[in-house]
Amino acid sequence: MILLISSQxxxxxxxRSSPVKESISTKxxxxxxxHSFGLAVQxxxxxxxxxxxxADLRLTPKTSLLLGGMYVPSHEVQGTDTSSPKYKLxxxxxxxxxxxxxxxxxxRNGAYVFAGVGYTGVKISEFGSFRLSGSLxxxxxxxxxxxQFVGRDLFKCVFGIGGRILPSSDIVVRHDDGREALREKxxxxxxxxxxxxxxxxx
Numbered sequence: 756m757i758l759l760i761s762s763q764x765x766x767x768x769x770x771r772s773s774p775v776k777e778s779i780s781t782k783x784x785x786x787x788x789x790h791s792f793g794l795a796v797q798x799x800x801x802x803x804x805x806x807x808x809x810a811d812l813r814l815t816p817k818t819s820l821l822l823g824g825m826y827v828p829s830h831e832v833q834g835t836d837t838s839s840p841k842y843k844l845x846x847x848x849x850x851x852x853x854x855x856x857x858x859x860x861x862x863r864n865g866a867y868v869f870a871g872v873g874y875t876g877v878k879i880s881e882f883g884s885f886r887l888s889g890s891l892x893x894x895x896x897x898x899x900x901x902x903q904f905v906g907r908d909l910f911k912c913v914f915g916i917g918g919r920i921l922p923s924s925d926i927v928v929r930h931d932d933g934r935e936a937l938r939e940k941x942x943x944x945x946x947x948x949x950x951x952x953x954x955x956x957x
Contacts, residue, residue: 789862793911795954800825809952816860821869824849842882848875850897862905869899886931891941893924899950915950
């Protein structure tokens with residue numbers, strides 16, 4: 756009996772984790788898996804000799820604000836017909852808008868929808884023997900639907916498809932010396948949009 760009482764008195768009490776400590780630990784673990792923004796490149800534009808990139812800022816677990824764009828410097832283009840004159844082509848695009856996760860969230864795999872507005876332009880120069888140049892600059896609205904894959908080590912890959920629309924804008928053609936040769940309104944334009952980016956989350 757004495758031995759039994761002695762063992763109960765001197766036995767080390769079991770440690771119980773505090774609910775407050777558990778709550779803090781859970782919050783810290785969750786915060787470690789949450790990221791504030793992401794940076795990515797768009798490899799499709801590299802195939803055309805240009806560069807494309809985007810950056811997104813987390814607003815909520817489901818929503819982020821995305822800023823993206825691309826630029827393809829002046830390069831020579833030959834028409835499909837060998838008798839067509841060669842010319843130089845330059846293009847650019849910049850856009851901004853919210854990205855919403857339909858499934859998952861900002862830090863995890865899931866489907867998303869992006870809707871944005873921006874500005875885009877294309878310029879042709881040194882066209883034909885008269886070395887004419889032409890340009891079209893217009894606002895745009897675009898929507899894409901896709902899926903993001905989030906891996907370990909902050910890696911993220913995004914693939915989506917959608918469309919964009921450009922309202923009627925001025926097409927300006929100029930002579931080699933800069934004099935305006937022609938100005939007319941384009942029709943409303945629309946095109947397919949492919950969204951492919953590879954980047955990191957920070």
